[in-house]
Amino acid sequence: RKEVEQDPGPFNVPEGATVAFNCTYSNSASQSFFWYRQDCRKEPKLLMSVYSSGNEDGRFTAQLNRASQYISLLIRDSKLSDSATYLCVVNLFSGNTPLVFGKGTRLSVIA
């Protein structure tokens, strides 16, 4: 069965903490990976793509581990405004089929 799996959380962390989420995917041939952020009662928005060599955008670092079939998102120096649900997105299937969204990991950053 082809799936994208995430720990639903919630992850409750204090401001300034470092937090990491993992997401496992079932198809070793997957090529496209993304992290999206969804705020309460809002649409999902792209946070960052995940590249094979890993990539960083400010306080956010994304990594891909093909051997173990997971991607990760690391958030350093957490801010209150980072509180949201983080969705892992993977192209599990080849051809014209859509990307598959994980159910999300909820993060609450506490003052």
Added chain:
Amino acid sequence: NAGVTQTPKFRILKIGQSMTLQCTQDMNHNYMYWYRQDPGMGLKLIYYSVGAGITDKGEVPNGYNVSRSTTEDFPLRLELAAPSQTSVYFCASSKSSGNTIYFGEGSWLTVV
């Protein structure tokens, strides 16, 4: 920049009524999608389209219909609304299957 535009934003329907959720995108994307998201749950794909004239079922197509007569528009039709269709509906688009998906702001539908 408009991006993906959905209307209406909020709607209350009575059981058995029908309605159409409108979606248009101005990014010349080939792919368009409709998702629903129930409270506290993940996104579920209803229908998608890889280009004008082509539509395919997603995970939860029952009770819905779509059409794709133009590249820009991808309306979602609800026939005989049921309380189980109370949800937030998101329209989205992307250039191709492996590219970034852009979402509309959502349509909140309540069936009573």
